[in-house]
Amino acid sequence: MTDAEPLRRGWIFDLDGTLTRPQHDFDAIRLELGIPNGEPILEYLARLPVTEAARLHRRLDAIELELATAAQPQPDCAALLEHLSGAGCMLGILTRNSRSNALRCLERIEVMHLFDPACILGREEAPPKPDPGGILSLLGGWQLGPDAAVMVGDFRFDLEAGRAAGVRTVHFDPSGRFPWPTLADHCIRSLADLIEPEAGARTRIQH
Secondary structure: OOOOOOOOOEEEEOOEOOOEOOOOOHHHHHHHHOOOOOOOHHHHHHOOOHHHHHHHHHHHHHHHHHHHHOOOEOOOHHHHHHHHHHOOOEEEEEOOOOHHHHHHHHHHOOOHHHOOHHHEEOOOOOOOOOOOHHHHHHHHHHOOOHHHEEEEEOOHHHHHHHHHHOOEEEEEOOOOOOOOHHHOOEEEOOHHHHOOHHHOOOOOOOO
16 A cells, blocks of 8 residues: 555454454354354344244344453454554444444453444444445444445455445455455454554555
């Protein structure tokens, strides 16, 4: 990225597997909820009768609360967020988790103070990714255009949401496999790769 390119002022992060070490065993969660293997959990629940969906959502909330209470930060999570906050960037969370569990998770990994609570969007506040609605809502609140923002995540839903919203996409994958190359503008194995003191808060995204 050259110095002539605009500063990316808005940073939107996925939570589990991105800012925190991955905890969710989605196959085990599907098994416990009686959801067929491979089905996206939230989309499956949305197709159920209201009473059944409500029951399973309560169980899902309980499972995710247990995980949030035990969350551990990714290496360099706090350093990156503090760097971006200190550079005057706006920080947001867009998660398929519930907002209450996201708040608990951020408190657990001791970075909640770096976020405006209004910029933490869970599945109750925005359509689940890969729908871009949550990203567009954050950009509207920040009064930023898509060219000034970045979506950082570890799964294709994060990258698909970013693509649909027109923002830059960063694929975080510590394994280095990066299975969705066409969806990512930039691929990183460490959150520290996004810290560039000499370039302020610019991303290391290349065309």
